[in-house]
Amino acid sequence: xxxxxxxxxxxxxxxxxxxxxxxxxxxxxxxxxxxxxxxxxxxxxxxxxxxxxxxxxxxxxxxxxxxxxxxxxxxxxxxxxxxxxxxxxxxxxxxxxxxxxxxxxxxxxxxxxxxxxxxxxxxxxxxxxxxxxxxxxxxxx
Amino acid sequence: xxxxxxxxxxxxxxxxxxxxxxxxxxxxxxxxxxxxxxxxxxxxxxxxxxxxxxxxxxxxxxxxxxxxxxxxxxxxxxxxxxxxxxxxxxxxxxxxxxxxxxxxxxxxxxxxxxxxxxxxxxxxxxxxxxxxxxxxxxxxxxxxxxxxxxxxxxxxxxxxxxxxxxxxxxxxxxxxxxxxxxxxxx
Numbered sequence: 001x002x003x004x005x006x007x008x009x010x011x012x013x014x015x016x017x018x019x020x021x022x023x024x025x026x027x028x029x030x031x032x033x034x035x036x037x038x039x040x041x042x043x044x045x046x047x048x049x050x051x052x053x054x055x056x057x058x059x060x061x062x063x064x065x066x067x068x069x070x071x072x073x074x075x076x077x078x079x080x081x082x083x084x085x086x087x088x089x090x091x092x093x094x095x096x097x098x099x100x101x102x103x104x105x106x107x108x109x110x111x112x113x114x115x116x117x118x119x120x121x122x123x124x125x126x127x128x129x130x131x132x133x134x135x136x137x138x139x140x141x
Numbered sequence: 142x143x144x145x146x147x148x149x150x151x152x153x154x155x156x157x158x159x160x161x162x163x164x165x166x167x168x169x170x171x172x173x174x175x176x177x178x179x180x181x182x183x184x185x186x187x188x189x190x191x192x193x194x195x196x197x198x199x200x201x202x203x204x205x206x207x208x209x210x211x212x213x214x215x216x217x218x219x220x221x222x223x224x225x226x227x228x229x230x231x232x233x234x235x236x237x238x239x240x241x242x243x244x245x246x247x248x249x250x251x252x253x254x255x256x257x258x259x260x261x262x263x264x265x266x267x268x269x270x271x272x273x274x275x276x277x278x279x280x281x282x283x284x285x286x287x288x289x290x291x292x293x294x295x296x297x298x299x300x301x302x303x304x305x306x307x308x309x310x311x312x313x314x315x316x317x318x319x320x321x322x323x324x325x326x327x
Contacts, residue, residue: 075206076287107200
């Protein structure tokens with residue numbers, strides 16, 4: 001049961017710095033994933049302006065027929081979003097876990113250049129473990 | 142999921158892994174000494190320390206935001222309080238205080254009574270222009286820049302230069318308001 005279809009991480013300027021595919025249906029090539037990332041970045045920014053609520057921090061959840069999109073934006077402008085099966089639970093806590101992995105294995109890596117694509121093996125390894133653990137926890141319910 | 146409550150500096154400091162204070166002081170001292178040897182000019186060393194601090198600050202801020210669960214500050218006063226009470230406590234284990242606000246609320250002083258970087262340190266006569274703890278000013282500047290605030294951080298008082306405390310002046314120059322408009326901006 002592939003609850004999560006894909007994970008995107010966007011830097012504060014809207015550039016895609018990380019993309020990982022977990023499901024089969026929505027698999028995308030590099031160009032498409034870049035396009036989706038910048039599209040989402042713009043939509044997120046527009047939603048903040050359009051919001052009738054003061055101090056809105058942008059879209060957190062998009063529900064569609066065939067997928068849900070959960071988004072988390074840190075106060076530094078980095079966005080983490082997952083495209084998942086409709087109705088998947090606990091995505092916010094997964095995003096928080098991914099944020100913490102990003103802080104540890106990407107930001108604390110002195111050889112990682114800020115805002116650049118993430119090429120950190122430790123991040124990949126720990127991310128896979130976290131997704132796996134989440135998958136097990138979800139199917140156990 | 143309900144938003145988590147902000148954690149106090151003490152609570153976070155108690156929960157993270159810690160390192161031997163002497164090792165920390167010695168490591169920082171070694172960095173400063175090496176910079177002095179390599180660069181020779183005290184002004185250059187000050188600049189390098191600030192730059193190093195900047196590079197630390199831009200990475201440190203996300204760690205701070207994640208561990209402390211602070212929400213967006215409503216104004217610069219809150220920002221300064223959070224840096225002094227939570228930030229300094231969390232990373233250096235010391236509590237700082239904020240004072241000397243100007244009329245606009247854009248400039249204040251952060252005062253440190255205690256500073257682990259300078260344990261056992263005395264500045265020789267040859268290094269009189271050196272701001273030994275300049276890395277701290279860079280850290281604050283870098284961290285605030287990542288949350289859309291351009292600031293200028295300078296030392297007003299420095300115990301290694303004979304003053305009675307460490308005082309950093311933090312001046313808010315500009316907010317890049319696109320994503321995080323403060324109420325003051327409207």
